[in-house]
Amino acid sequence: MDALPNTADGLPGTADALSGTADALSGSAAFRDGIVSSLQDLVLQTADAEDFFKELAVFSASLLAPPGGEVICNVTVARRKRPLTIASSTPRAREMDELQYSFRDAPCLSAMRTGETVYVGDVASERRWPEYARAVAVHGVRSLLCVPLELEGDSSAALNIYSSAVLGFSVEDIARAELFGEQSAKTLRLELRLTQLRDAKEDLEAAMKSRTAIDIAVGVIMAQNRCGQATAMTILRKASNSRNIKLRDVAAGVIQSISPDPELRTHFDE
Structure with missing residues (x-):
């Protein structure tokens, strides 16, 4: 946040200057609130x-x-230091991002590694990443x-913005981008957590569906062989090992042998 103008020693610090600074700060707050609301909607x-x-x-x-x-x-x-372009506003933007992976270092990789914003005002005079600059x-x-x-843990990320204009970003543009980055990083962390929860839910559902099929197959084997649950499970596992087929697939075969109804081997209520 910018400091208020210094009023000491006759430096410009009039009421108008203070009012202008307050308006700028108010504008930043409104911009931040707008970002938060839009990201929540996303x-x-x-x-x-x-x-x-x-x-x-x-x-x-x-x-x-x-x-x-x-x-x-x-x-x-980047996860485990391996960068991946996860989204682009246009196909050209994706191409620009993936281009950097063929170089040992590039602006985006540096921003993720150091946690500092990187600005290249003119690629024609860029000396830090000359080969990448020539390529873009x-x-x-x-x-x-x-x-x-x-982000969290060993993951990092960056928002990359490309312009066809030399000195395409002013100081104000960079400040807005950094403010947007701060807010969008929070939303990105939330979305990644939600994704993990959805994946875990799907894995749990798949496991319970497999368990349902196995339990039904064990019941079929018990009825056919007049044996106990443990013995039926042993028979099922031996069939799985001898045929080198997953247990749930053997179970599905057992169920299908007595009923072609697929719901019997995939039934699961949330």
Whole structure:
């Protein structure tokens, strides 16, 4: 947050200056509130993580474009130090992001590694990543901005914004992008947690469906062989091992031998 103007020693610090600063701070708060509301809507309205990330990239491009300008955006996530482009506002944006993976280092990779925003105002004069700069210049990129997104554990992420204009981002543009990055990182962490919970739920459902099929098959074997549950389970496991077939698939075969109804081996109520 910018400091209030210094009024000491006759420096500019009039009521008008203070009022202008207050308006700027109020504008930042309104911008932040608008971001939070929009990101919450994205989480609630998208069907899954893939849709969320896609909409996030498109929303970023529309929100962070300079007045009268146009940008393209993508989101990169690195897990166990392996970066992956998870969403792009356009196919060209994805191409620009994936291009960096062929180099040892690049602006986005640096932003994720250091946690610091990286701005390349003119790729033609870039000296930190000259090979990458020349590569994106071929595709019409003249400046770019990479904002790190703070995740959890060994994961990191960055929002990458590309412009076809030299010095395509002002100080104000960069500040807005960083504020957006701060808020979107929180939403990104939430979406990743929700994705983990959905995956865990699906895994649990699959396990319970398999368990249901196995239990039914054991009951069939008990009835056919007039044996106890433990003996029936042993028979089922031996069949699985001897045929090198998963236990649930053997169970499905046992059930199908007495009833072609597939619901018997997949029945599960939430």
